[in-house]
Amino acid sequence: MLSGVFTTAIMAPGERIKCLLQIQAASGEVKYAGPMDCVKQLYKENGIRGIYKGTALTLMRDLPASGMYFMTYEWLKNLLTPAGKSHNELSIPSILFAGGMAGVFNWAVAIPPDVLKSRFQTAAEGKYPNGVRDVLRELIREEGMASLYKGFTAVMLRAFPANAACFLGFECAMKFLNWLAPSL
Numbered sequence: 001m002l003s004g005v006f007t008t009a010i011m012a013p014g015e016r017i018k019c020l021l022q023i024q025a026a027s028g029e030v031k032y033a034g035p036m037d038c039v040k041q042l043y044k045e046n047g048i049r050g051i052y053k054g055t056a057l058t059l060m061r062d063l064p065a066s067g068m069y070f071m072t073y074e075w076l077k078n079l080l081t082p083a084g085k086s087h088n089e090l091s092i093p094s095i096l097f098a099g100g101m102a103g104v105f106n107w108a109v110a111i112p113p114d115v116l117k118s119r120f121q122t123a124a125e126g127k128y129p130n131g132v133r134d135v136l137r138e139l140i141r142e143e144g145m146a147s148l149y150k151g152f153t154a155v156m157l158r159a160f161p162a163n164a165a166c167f168l169g170f171e172c173a174m175k176f177l178n179w180l181a182p183s184l
Ligand SMILES: CC(=O)O[C@H](CC(=O)[O-])C[N+](C)(C)C
Pocket: 007, 062, 065, 066, 069, 103, 106, 110, 159, 162, 163
């Protein structure tokens, strides 16, 4: 979970810029010429607060999601390691499965705060004076509870292969580094 705190410091402004550019592309109206221009304009309009808008919601997403992510991966690794063997001897399909499922469980808890975060980060200034409570109230009133899981299929279609590949890369890098410097 602690990893979620560190990633949020970098992720929060990145998420804000990504979401604003995504809705700009969908609207067809050009306000920002690109990511750097977006940062410049946000800073000019509202200072550093404008760039970091949505940090609390990014934390609400990444803290539990990161805990779920690494817990699922380690749990599945333990489960899939044959008796008497070490975790380092896990087969490639098992690593891919554990990594893919870590991504799926990560997003199962991350989607609702992600939906709220994206709405908040792309809303006009002052639209939600009470922050997340206002976004949640409006979303449930106008679009129902199920809207908290908007984008579920697209997110899950990415989550499994992306994180399977990510953990396979991690395990390969660890093997390589242990081979390079076995005593470290
Ligand atoms: C929300 C997010 O970035 O999730 C990461 C996995 C993914 O599919 O991008 C995991 N983690 C939060 C640990 C970085």
